[in-house]
Amino acid sequence: MGSSVLHNFLKVGLNHYLLLSGLLFSIGVLGLLLRRNAIVILMCIELMLNAVNLTFVAFAKYGQNIDGQIMVFFVMTIAAAEASVGLAIAVAVFKRFKEVNISHFENLKG
Amino acid sequence: MDITPQDIVFHIFAGVATVGSILVVFMANPIYCSFFLALVMSALGGLFFVLDAAFVAAAQIIVYAGAVMVLFVMVMMIFDLKKDSEDLTGFSPMTFLKIVFVGALCGVLMGVGWLASGATATPPVDLNEQKSVMIKNLSTAPTSAVTDAEDLKKEVVEITQNPQAGKDIFKDYSDTQKLSLKLFSKFVFAFEALSVLLLVAIVGSVALAKSRGGTHHGLKRPS
Numbered sequence: 406m407g408s409s410v411l412h413n414f415l416k417v418g419l420n421h422y423l424l425l426s427g428l429l430f431s432i433g434v435l436g437l438l439l440r441r442n443a444i445v446i447l448m449c450i451e452l453m454l455n456a457v458n459l460t461f462v463a464f465a466k467y468g469q470n471i472d473g474q475i476m477v478f479f480v481m482t483i484a485a486a487e488a489s490v491g492l493a494i495a496v497a498v499f500k501r502f503k504e505v506n507i508s509h510f511e512n513l514k515g
Numbered sequence: 516m517d518i519t520p521q522d523i524v525f526h527i528f529a530g531v532a533t534v535g536s537i538l539v540v541f542m543a544n545p546i547y548c549s550f551f552l553a554l555v556m557s558a559l560g561g562l563f564f565v566l567d568a569a570f571v572a573a574a575q576i577i578v579y580a581g582a583v584m585v586l587f588v589m590v591m592m593i594f595d596l597k598k599d600s601e602d603l604t605g606f607s608p609m610t611f612l613k614i615v616f617v618g619a620l621c622g623v624l625m626g627v628g629w630l631a632s633g634a635t636a637t638p639p640v641d642l643n644e645q646k647s648v649m650i651k652n653l654s655t656a657p658t659s660a661v662t663d664a665e666d667l668k669k670e671v672v673e674i675t676q677n678p679q680a681g682k683d684i685f686k687d688y689s690d691t692q693k694l695s696l697k698l699f700s701k702f703v704f705a706f707e708a709l710s711v712l713l714l715v716a717i718v719g720s721v722a723l724a725k726s727r728g729g730t731h732h733g734l735k736r737p738s
Contacts, residue, residue: 428624435614465568
């Protein structure tokens with residue numbers, strides 16, 4: 406019985422990918438809430454988007470529908486655009502305050 | 516069913532991704548954070564290979580582990596990060612609340628992910644099962660989803676009239692050709708919209724980076 410449970414755990418299926426993806430997404434949310442460095446926050450957002458990508462590809466394989474992989478391309482493009490704009494904002498904040506701590510963001514007006 | 520090499524590869528990459536993402540969150544130095552994020556992204560690229568998505572895996576490694584992480588590291592190089600104070604939030608009731616919230620979220624996501632597909636391993640459905648599911652969907656499809664129903668009908672007709680062709684559709688599943696055909700036919704509008712979005716992002720980031728000293732034009736810089 407015990408070895409059967411272990412076997413079920415080692416034999417990878419769709420649920421393993423969903424489990425991993427949920428775990429990575431939660432770790433990303435944790436970093437988003439706990440960190441105060443704007444760059445690390447952007448990295449955590451990238452981590453969350455990657456977790457979603459894993460779900461898309463896993464469903465594309467186990468549902469035999471390739472549309473999920475196309476969605477991954479769209480997510481990747483949007484993530485790249487978001488990273489470039491977010492880093493530009495971080496550079497602007499750093500030029501002004503010599504720090505990228507998000508507590509400075511509340512002073513950005515207009 | 517036996518444990519295949521793919522399963523072992525999955526467990527290795529899953530462990531690397533989990534440990535790496537935890538280190539991304541808890542490393543004090545942002546440079547180390549970015550290196551571990553690159554590691555996580557490479558591990559996820561490996562998982563995409565295991566999932567028969569070779570082209571997505573290549574794009575993941577080139578775009579994320581290559582381009583995006585280089586962008587992050589380059590931006591960090593122009594910062595003086597020694598001065599960054601109070602990076603992690605100190606321990607307070609709010610921090611405790613945040614951790615509880617994330618724990619609950621993690622439990623819900625992982626529980627749903629584990630239970631939704633059954634606690635046992637589910638292999639991909641085979642062709643005959645897929646065909647019957649498609650025919651069932653076709654008969655119950657709402658009339659509003661005309662294009663989906665027509666796509667389904669076309670595929671079902673193709674499979675039923677020419678079994679060899681139907682087998683080929685799913686045999687060449689991992690083929691990049693199939694991906695590109697769909698990207699440039701069914702999703703062509705989204706593709707073009709994304710190119711406009713990229714143009715907007717380029718213009719926006721250049722405009723943001725050009726402005727001198729943030730957005731406070733009237734104020735003096737604190738020394």
